[in-house]
Amino acid sequence: MAVTVGIVGATGAVGQELIRLLHEREFPFSSLKLLASGRSAGKEIQYGDKTLTIEEATPQAFAGMDIALFSAGASISKVLGPEAVKRGCVVVDNSSAFRMDPEVPLVVPEINAHAVKDHKGIIANPNCSTAIALMGLFPLHQAFGLKRFIACTYQAVSGSGVKGMMELENQLRAWSEGRESAPSNYPHPIAFNLFPHVDVFFDDGYTKEEHKMLNESRKIMSMPDLTASTTCVRVPVMRAHSIALHAEFERPVDVEQARQAVAAFAGAELCDDPAHNLYPTPLQYSGKDKCGVGRIRRDSAIENGLALFVAGDQLLKGAALNAVQIAEELV
Amino acid sequence: MAVTVGIVGATGAVGQELIRLLHEREFPFSSLKLLASGRSAGKEIQYGDKTLTIEEATPQAFAGMDIALFSAGASISKVLGPEAVKRGCVVVDNSSAFRMDPEVPLVVPEINAHAVKDHKGIIANPNCSTAIALMGLFPLHQAFGLKRFIACTYQAVSGSGVKGMMELENQLRAWSEGRESAPSNYPHPIAFNLFPHVDVFFDDGYTKEEHKMLNESRKIMSMPDLTASTTCVRVPVMRAHSIALHAEFERPVDVEQARQAVAAFAGAELCDDPAHNLYPTPLQYSGKDKCGVGRIRRDSAIENGLALFVAGDQLLKGAALNAVQIAEELV
Numbered sequence: 160m161a162v163t164v165g166i167v168g169a170t171g172a173v174g175q176e177l178i179r180l181l182h183e184r185e186f187p188f189s190s191l192k193l194l195a196s197g198r199s200a201g202k203e204i205q206y207g208d209k210t211l212t213i214e215e216a217t218p219q220a221f222a223g224m225d226i227a228l229f230s231a232g233a234s235i236s237k238v239l240g241p242e243a244v245k246r247g248c249v250v251v252d253n254s255s256a257f258r259m260d261p262e263v264p265l266v267v268p269e270i271n272a273h274a275v276k277d278h279k280g281i282i283a284n285p286n287c288s289t290a291i292a293l294m295g296l297f298p299l300h301q302a303f304g305l306k307r308f309i310a311c312t313y314q315a316v317s318g319s320g321v322k323g324m325m326e327l328e329n330q331l332r333a334w335s336e337g338r339e340s341a342p343s344n345y346p347h348p349i350a351f352n353l354f355p356h357v358d359v360f361f362d363d364g365y366t367k368e369e370h371k372m373l374n375e376s377r378k379i380m381s382m383p384d385l386t387a388s389t390t391c392v393r394v395p396v397m398r399a400h401s402i403a404l405h406a407e408f409e410r411p412v413d414v415e416q417a418r419q420a421v422a423a424f425a426g427a428e429l430c431d432d433p434a435h436n437l438y439p440t441p442l443q444y445s446g447k448d449k450c451g452v453g454r455i456r457r458d459s460a461i462e463n464g465l466a467l468f469v470a471g472d473q474l475l476k477g478a479a480l481n482a483v484q485i486a487e488e489l490v
Numbered sequence: 491m492a493v494t495v496g497i498v499g500a501t502g503a504v505g506q507e508l509i510r511l512l513h514e515r516e517f518p519f520s521s522l523k524l525l526a527s528g529r530s531a532g533k534e535i536q537y538g539d540k541t542l543t544i545e546e547a548t549p550q551a552f553a554g555m556d557i558a559l560f561s562a563g564a565s566i567s568k569v570l571g572p573e574a575v576k577r578g579c580v581v582v583d584n585s586s587a588f589r590m591d592p593e594v595p596l597v598v599p600e601i602n603a604h605a606v607k608d609h610k611g612i613i614a615n616p617n618c619s620t621a622i623a624l625m626g627l628f629p630l631h632q633a634f635g636l637k638r639f640i641a642c643t644y645q646a647v648s649g650s651g652v653k654g655m656m657e658l659e660n661q662l663r664a665w666s667e668g669r670e671s672a673p674s675n676y677p678h679p680i681a682f683n684l685f686p687h688v689d690v691f692f693d694d695g696y697t698k699e700e701h702k703m704l705n706e707s708r709k710i711m712s713m714p715d716l717t718a719s720t721t722c723v724r725v726p727v728m729r730a731h732s733i734a735l736h737a738e739f740e741r742p743v744d745v746e747q748a749r750q751a752v753a754a755f756a757g758a759e760l761c762d763d764p765a766h767n768l769y770p771t772p773l774q775y776s777g778k779d780k781c782g783v784g785r786i787r788r789d790s791a792i793e794n795g796l797a798l799f800v801a802g803d804q805l806l807k808g809a810a811l812n813a814v815q816i817a818e819e820l821v
Contacts, residue, residue: 309640309791311642335666336666351727351728351773352771353732355734356764356767356769364764364797373790387790390736394644394725394726401723403686403723405719405736436687438685439686440684441682441683454686456695458719459694459719460718466721
């Protein structure tokens with residue numbers, strides 16, 4: 160079955176990966192429409208030997224489209240998502256707009272592919288740090304029953320899109336030339352720095368990004384009673400997120416069994432041989448579909464606890480890859 | 491009372507800060523002897539309008555010296571520390587050589603200055619990430635009674651000395667010039683990367699650096715039953731460590747009371763106004779004596795729990811400043 164596909168936000172960092180993945184994974188599309196803001200309309204994008212022309216993302220652009228992959232921010236999704244659905248298109252949305260809507264499935268295919276079929280026109284793609292953390296947590300949940308976890312993230316600048324990546328590059332280039340380069344996208348310099356601030360702050364002192372980790376994990380794993388606490392930190396790394404996890408389980412844990420569970424899980428690659436300096440690093444997992452999971456050890460502060468370290472490509476499993484995997488479930 | 495002082499490892503990153511701090515804090519020294527390996531002997535170091543000449547660190551060099559500040563690694567401390575003591579010199583040691591020796595006080599002056607007087611010739615300076623974490627944890631312990639904590643670190647390359655700082659600089663300069671620069675000091679590239687590997691691995695899957703956080707915290711705060719679990723991560727930041735902490739307390743916690751406790755604590759500066767993008771960052775706390783403590787919030791996964799974020803200069807509170815503060819207690 161060949162389908163007509165559209166990408167909303169085709170010029171962004173995630174949009175670029177979506178184009179690449181649809182081709183490389185031989186997604187069965189009969190046509191691919193690239194949509195972006197009016198500002199980008201008419202621009203041409205090269206992919207392999209093809210030249211693709213950007214069209215303006217208007218409600219009418221979704222007529223005759225089977226699947227639209229949205230990655231242009233929550234406000235665009237809120238306006239154009241329902242317009243696409245109205246025209247018979249199924250929306251896979253990478254923004255936070257619909258993730259916690261009880262009518263909208265929130266899907267990581269390795270975990271809850273079954274939820275795709277319950278969609279009413281929109282399927283949400285989880286936040287990048289949640290998707291990557293779950294590649295380590297879910298196989299351990301299956302083995303021992305997850306109860307609660309603490310997550311501390313090390314998030315790449317690609318999470319802020321092309322402008323985040325440009326800002327890190329510009330500041331480092333300025334440093335190498337002995338110039339100053341003031342922050343524009345971020346509230347503080349990101350070169351040689353980091354800050355515990357990703358997305359907006361809530362009154363409880365957590366950021367929205369930190370709330371997403373708990374709320375989305377609960378929904379994806381169907382665990383309404385799960386508890387978690389997260390500190391999200393932006394670091395001067397280009398495009399893979401890392402997450403240190405300290406988790407408590409219902410049942411007694413075993414490190415060897417934990418390693419086997421991770422190794423057997425489709426979304427993860429076991430990378431856990433400290434004696435040979437093997438553990439996940441963001442540079443190593445940039446551009447990789449699977450997330451690396453390592454440093455698995457018995458937690459010294461938590462009964463039935465395990466500590467682990469996960470790294471995964473923010474633009475792939477954290478965004479574009481997961482969206483394409485959802486689209487693959489649809490067809 | 492004027493004393494004769496020596497610095498062992500005077501050419502290192504911590505040694506340089508020791509020289510500066512002894513002068514700037516007007517430490518009452520009548521003479522300052524700079525010691526290093528035979529290779530560095532004869533080299534001259536400029537400090538202000540003074541020229542100081544490096545001498546070789548031999549047992550005889552400690553004759554007539556009142557206080558020696560050691561920062562040349564554990565193996566040097568193990569050999570030369572006892573030689574200095576034998577000659578009547580009090581050793582303040584920045585290495586891990588004697589920290590867990592029950593005969594040796596391990597001191598953070600804001601916490602256990604009283605322990606200095608129990609010394610038998612050697613006083614140990616804690617590991618950098620422990621000293622910095624405790625600037626956030628100890629005032630909260632006083633307020634609510636610390637029970638256990640999870641720490642995830644973001645450790646600067648200065649923790650590996652001048653060679654760590656050079657490696658980050660070299661790799662970034664190579665990147666800016668389009669060259670490759672292979673890692674030499676670290677097992678992986680550090681530019682645009684990070685890795686959960688600081689110090690050597692133990693059989694239980696933790697690193698020595700991660701063990702230090704628990705063992706040294708227990709000793710400094712006289713809390714043998716404290717539990718903790720730590721993930722230590724090296725990040726591409728130059729000289730201040732950051733630590734995300736999620737801690738459980740004996741008594742009910744209150745965020746406003748926690749902020750007041752931190753603000754009143756000598757080693758900390760409260761930096762906690764997220765609405766104005768104020769929270770500790772390593773760039774902001776580089777070169778500062780006090781450690782920044784912020785992002786204080788009720789932990790959403792731990793009863794009587796608080797989450798917080800601490801940043802502090804690794805070469806100052808994490809090393810040289812704490813050593814000089816101990817020496818100040820001695821005189």
